[in-house]
Amino acid sequence: MRTLDADVIVVGAGLAGLVAAAEVADAGKRVLLVEQEGAQSLGGQAFWSLGGLFFVDSPEQRRIGIRDSRELAMRDWMATAGFDRPEDHWPQRWAEAYVDFAAGEKREWLHALGLRWFPAVGWAERGGASATGSASASGNSVPRFHVTWGTGPGVLEPFVQRVRAHESAGRVRFLFRHRVRELSTRNGVVHGVRGDVLEASNAPRGTSSSRRVVGAFTLGAQAVIVTSGGIGGNHALVRRYWPAERLGPAPGFLLSGVPEHVDGLLQQAVNAAGASLINIDRMWHYTEGVHNWNPIWPNHGIRILPGPSSLWLDPAGRRLAFPHIPGADTLGALQHITTNGYPYTWFLLNRAIIKREFALSGSEQNPDLTGKSIRLVLRRIGRAVQAPVQAFMDKGADFVVRRSLRELVDGMNALTGAGLLDYAVVEQSVTERDAQFANASGTDPQLTIVREARRYISERLIRVAKPAPILEPADGPLIAVRLNVLTRKSLGGLETDLDGRVLDASGQPMPGLYAAGEVAGFGGGGLHGYRALEGTFLGGCIFSGRIAGRAAAAAIT
Numbered sequence: 001m002r003t004l005d006a007d008v009i010v011v012g013a014g015l016a017g018l019v020a021a022a023e024v025a026d027a028g029k030r031v032l033l034v035e036q037e038g039a040q041s042l043g044g045q046a047f048w049s050l051g052g053l054f055f056v057d058s059p060e061q062r063r064i065g066i067r068d069s070r071e072l073a074m075r076d077w078m079a080t081a082g083f084d085r086p087e088d089h090w091p092q093r094w095a096e097a098y099v100d101f102a103a104g105e106k107r108e109w110l111h112a113l114g115l116r117w118f119p120a121v122g123w124a125e126r127g128g129a130s131a132t133g134s135a136s137a138s139g140n141s142v143p144r145f146h147v148t149w150g151t152g153p154g155v156l157e158p159f160v161q162r163v164r165a166h167e168s169a170g171r172v173r174f175l176f177r178h179r180v181r182e183l184s185t186r187n188g189v190v191h192g193v194r195g196d197v198l199e200a201s202n203a204p205r206g207t208s209s210s211r212r213v214v215g216a217f218t219l220g221a222q223a224v225i226v227t228s229g230g231i232g233g234n235h236a237l238v239r240r241y242w243p244a245e246r247l248g249p250a251p252g253f254l255l256s257g258v259p260e261h262v263d264g265l266l267q268q269a270v271n272a273a274g275a276s277l278i279n280i281d282r283m284w285h286y287t288e289g290v291h292n293w294n295p296i297w298p299n300h301g302i303r304i305l306p307g308p309s310s311l312w313l314d315p316a317g318r319r320l321a322f323p324h325i326p327g328a329d330t331l332g333a334l335q336h337i338t339t340n341g342y343p344y345t346w347f348l349l350n351r352a353i354i355k356r357e358f359a360l361s362g363s364e365q366n367p368d369l370t371g372k373s374i375r376l377v378l379r380r381i382g383r384a385v386q387a388p389v390q391a392f393m394d395k396g397a398d399f400v401v402r403r404s405l406r407e408l409v410d411g412m413n414a415l416t417g418a419g420l421l422d423y424a425v426v427e428q429s430v431t432e433r434d435a436q437f438a439n440a441s442g443t444d445p446q447l448t449i450v451r452e453a454r455r456y457i458s459e460r461l462i463r464v465a466k467p468a469p470i471l472e473p474a475d476g477p478l479i480a481v482r483l484n485v486l487t488r489k490s491l492g493g494l495e496t497d498l499d500g501r502v503l504d505a506s507g508q509p510m511p512g513l514y515a516a517g518e519v520a521g522f523g524g525g526g527l528h529g530y531r532a533l534e535g536t537f538l539g540g541c542i543f544s545g546r547i548a549g550r551a552a553a554a555a556i557t
């Protein structure tokens with residue numbers, strides 16, 4: 001019999017793979033971590049992430065007066081997920097387990113590993129129907145988005161350290177530039193992987209690397225854990241699985257919110273080998289994408305994490321109907337935009353709003369938090385626009401900055417070249433909104449949400465501008481931002497049970513095969529259901545990576 005190359009092979013050295021590898025090695029087993037990119041890309045998408053984590057009833061929440069509970073979070077999760085399919089059996093069980101983790105052990109465990117969080121808890125995915133201040137049908141009832149000190153690299157750090165320490169001790173071996181093409185199976189048991197050795201590459205992290213094949217490999221182990229990520233960087237797959245019956249046709253143009261290595265190819269191969277792939281039509285793409293003026297990967301889009309005050313316009317300059325307000329309901333807004341066939345939409349705002357309300361998702365867009373610089377972070381409270389946001393105002397292809405509304409509309413028409421905007425229509429949209437925002441007793445539902453958000457000191461200080469007219473001259477210049485749909489997360493994936501074991505089409509575990517992270521829909525084949533509460537992806541990778549790593553190690557004889 002052939003000697004095994006390791007006890008466990010982990011495919012994909014992103015966050016989920018690193019967590020799984022650390023757990024297997026902690027149990028004293030030998031791990032091979034096989035990764036198609038070079039060592040410089042260790043950590044996958046998580047490196048680029050904002051490091052936002054979903055915690056429930058955390059000390060950070062309590063300190064600023066947020067009353068949260070497991071029960072409230074579970075209600076929010078289930079209302080937001082909308083599980084409604086027979087194949088939601090495992091996703092729903094994973095969701096319950098994950099909310100328990102987020103309300104229980106998660107923060108303490110990560111804290112013990114050295115993670116720390118920015119004290120101002122953010123309110124992502126506020127929900128679309130909370131105009132009255134009551135709990136909304138979906139979305140977060142309270143702020144739960146905890147940005148990690150050090151952002152994505154800060155989340156990765158302890159896991160990279162653990163895996164590197166195991167590498168030094170001889171328990172973990174990395175094989176970079178090794179692309180797995182298929183699983184090796186014998187009598188239905190997965191016992192290894194086969195693939196291509198890619199030529200060495202010193203392409204900087206996140207950029208496209210060569211796919212030239214210079215060799216082949218076959219590796220054997222008692223178990224294989226697949227942690228190869230989602231499909232968001234492969235627009236052909238995104239379009240193939242796009243749920244046109246739910247969301248209308250996919251937009252003709254999509255920006256990429258993830259690097260090219262998020263290609264979904266291994267997920268396809270594992271599916272072809274008999275694994276059940278479920279909920280693949282559930283995707284989490286954003287409507288607030290802008291072309292990165294300084295792109296890293298092809299078609300690189302940055303997502304604006306918007307506060308609630310901007311005016312959101314369709315391509316003809318008409319205000320999107322409530323509940324479509326910035327930052328409320330990601331999927332609802334996407335559905336509205338795609339079913340109407342809008343190629344893009346617009347945010348219309350001013351300097352005072354952009355200063356307070358534009359956060360850009362991504363570690364490189366937040367050098368203060370990523371670099372753990374208290375001095376720079378304090379500037380968020382000051383008057384100046386954050387430097388990365390200012391850079392987009394100065395150089396971003398989707399940004400128009402002008403003194404008067406007429407000049408702004410001319411600039412917007414010049415940007416698209418389509419001439420779809422009639423000045424009178426835009427002026428009416430702005431003045432109607434402004435009349436409400438100028439009025440202390442205004443009843444505009446968007447205004448109600450702004451007021452509601454400002455009850456929290458964190459929102460007042462750095463996230464939500466004081467209600468005021470956009471055309472207030474002291475708050476100028478005026479700004480218009482063309483928003484494109486940007487691909488990001490895959491909510492569906494390989495179906496797994498609560499041990500992270502991959503199931504086949506008949507619901508039976510495929511012996512020797514595990515999956516974790518985005519390739520497994522962050523657990524179960526889609527623990528988010530249709531919609532996410534945000535900050536739940538990194539945590540989903542950590543949770544499912546830990547479970548799969550522990551289960552695989554325990555199954556080794």
Ligand SMILES: Cc1cc2nc3c(=O)[nH]c(=O)nc-3n(C[C@H](O)[C@H](O)[C@H](O)COP(=O)(O)OP(=O)(O)OC[C@H]3O[C@@H](n4cnc5c(N)ncnc54)[C@H](O)[C@@H]3O)c2cc1C
Binds near residue numbers: 227
């Ligand atoms: C800009 C940005 C901001 C984000 N912000 C947040 C946030 O604030 N909060 C949050 O919760 N989530 C956030 N996310 C999402 C989160 O980062 C990802 O969902 C998560 O990191 C996915 O981790 P993963 O390990 O499952 O997959 P990946 O990070 O995609 O890693 C998979 C690895 O597998 C490798 N691989 C793929 N196929 C093969 C193969 N055939 N052979 C060998 N290797 C292979 C890839 O090269 C890659 O290194 C963000 C993502 C981005 C891009």
